[in-house]
Amino acid sequence: MLSDVTQTIDPSAPVAGPVKPGRASRPRIHRAWIVAAVAFVTIIGGAAFNSLPGLLIDPLHTEFGWSRGEIGLAVSVDMALYGLTAPFAAALMDRFGIRRVVVVALSAVAAGALASVWMTESWQLMIYWGLLVGLGTGALAMSFGATVTNRWFVARRGLITGILTAAGASGQLVFLPLCAWIVDEHGWRPASVTVALAALVVVPFVALLMRDHPADVGVAPYGGTFVEKPAPARGAAARTVRVLFDAARTGPFWLLAGTFAICGASTNGLIRTHFVPSAHDHGMEITAAASLLAVIGVFDIVGTVFSGWLTDRFDARRLLAVYYALRGISLMFLPLLMGPSVKPSMVFFIVFYGLDWVATVPPTLALCREHYGEDSPIVFGWVLASHQVGAAAVAFLGGAARDAFGSYDVVWYAAGALCAMAALMSLVIRRRGKPEVAVSS
Structure with missing residues (x-):
């Protein structure tokens, strides 16, 4: 079977098609797996910064006297740019190549994290955390993993997609406790330097081992036949914008974007x-709070895989409604669970929230495919942008509410109400018997 084929990475080897089992005495690892491993490490390195902002709100407030609203605004700029960059990231990789875009993105993340060590004004936080890191991490978003998967794999695409999606959660699991310990023991500046170094360490691996296309090393995609490398695409960015305008004329797009904005608000932003x-x-x-947050990353992986299994078997709209309703109810109870020590009820909340964290992704993707056919990946990119815009809004408003009320309680209640609204919006999305034709012309 094609999925069982393993090829050598010798550029001089024949490339007319996959090697049949038994033809080679000692088959070597296919180059696609090396590229996937580099992509995995890259996403982990890029995820390091996403572990940091929540840990630095109190230290920055204490040292500089900046309000939590000001700090939250910088985080919101980062999240918004992350989302708005993501739809164009694939187009940039088509035009300039995966390796170049990823190296520049990692360098931007490292520069922003490192420069923040010397900042003294809140506007510098906007530039370093918001602009540089937002653009860098946006280029390493879900579209990066999708591009690697589509180019390098024909077989095992589902497996690779799951692995690369899990990389973000793995990065959170690794860096949250580490950064929390560094902040607690040595201050926020060494933690920021650690994030910069994590991004820089990955750059040589990308430069040496990442390749834009299997044809660059004379092999076929894993499980497929050899194809020539296509010419750099010059109209991809224009198509990305055109698909947005066309999709925006349809009702399901706004319902999907609205529910996913609330998803981002209640996860990354909140x-x-x-x-x-x-x-x-x-x-x-x-350190205890950060460790709880890191545990979410473990159950995040389990919940996403299980949600994908459910999406193949049940109505995606009803799944979304259940996910958002349960999330809203849990947020309403969270203020009652807060305390100086970790209680079993808080552990239950963390496990539950982890299972629900990105469980919304598979049914949202399924509804995008159902309504927008072959344009669905681009449409989902814009829906993902709305996710980050929602996250950005709550990152700022949550800090502003804490400044105004002296507590986060109102934020948890408001987020719970938003999730209830998302549950109702999910049920309003109409069904289609088959995917629409592409919305772009």
């Missing part, structure tokens, strides 16, 4: 940014 400072307000140690 929990990832404000859970640690909120727990600290109740007397919990930063």
Whole structure:
């Protein structure tokens, strides 16, 4: 079978098609797996910075006197640019190549994290954390993994997609406890330097081992036949914008974008940014709160895989409604669970929230495919942008609410109400018997 084929990475080897089992005495690892491994490490390195903002709100507030709203605004700029960059990242990789775009993106993340060590004004936080890191991490978003998967794999695409999606959660699991310990023991500046070094360490691996296309090393994609490398695409960015305008004329797009904006608001914008400072307000140690947040990454992987299994078997709209409703109810109870120590009820919340964290992705993708056919990856890119815009809004508003009310309680209740609204919006999305034709002309 094609999925069982393994080829050598010798550029001089025949490339007319996959090698049949048994033809080679000692088959070597296919180059596609090396590229996938580099992509995995790259996403982990890029995810390092996403672990940091929630840990630095209190230290920056204490040292510089900046309000939590000001700090949250910088985080919101980062999240918004992450989302708005993502739809164009694939187009940039088509035009300039995966390796060049990823090296520049990692360098931007490292530069922003490193430059923040010398900042003294809040506007510098906007530039370093917001602009540089937002653009860099946006280029390493889901579209990066999708591009690697589509170019290098014919067989095992589902497996590779799952592995690369899990890389972000793995990065959170690795860096959250580490950065929390560094902040607690040595201050926020060494933690920021650690993030910069994590991004820079990956750059040589990308430069030496990443390749834009299997034809660059004279092999076929894993499980497929050899294809020539296509010419650089020059109209991909224009198509990305055109698909947005066409999709925006349809009702399902706005419902999907709206529900996913609430998803981002209640995960990255709220929990990832404000859970640690909120727990600290109740007397919990930063390292303990960060460790709880890291545990979400473990159950995030389990929940996403299980949600994909459910999406193949049940109505995606009803799954979304259940996910958002349960998420809203859990957020309403969170203020009652906060305290100086980690109780079993808080552990239950963390496990539950981890299972629900990105469980919304498979049914949202399924509905994009159902309504937009072959344009669905681009449409989903724009829906993902709305996710980050929602996250950006709550990253700022959550900090502003803490400044105004002296507590995060109102933020948790408001987020719970938003999730209830998302549940109702999910049920309003109409069904289609088969995917629409491409919306772009």
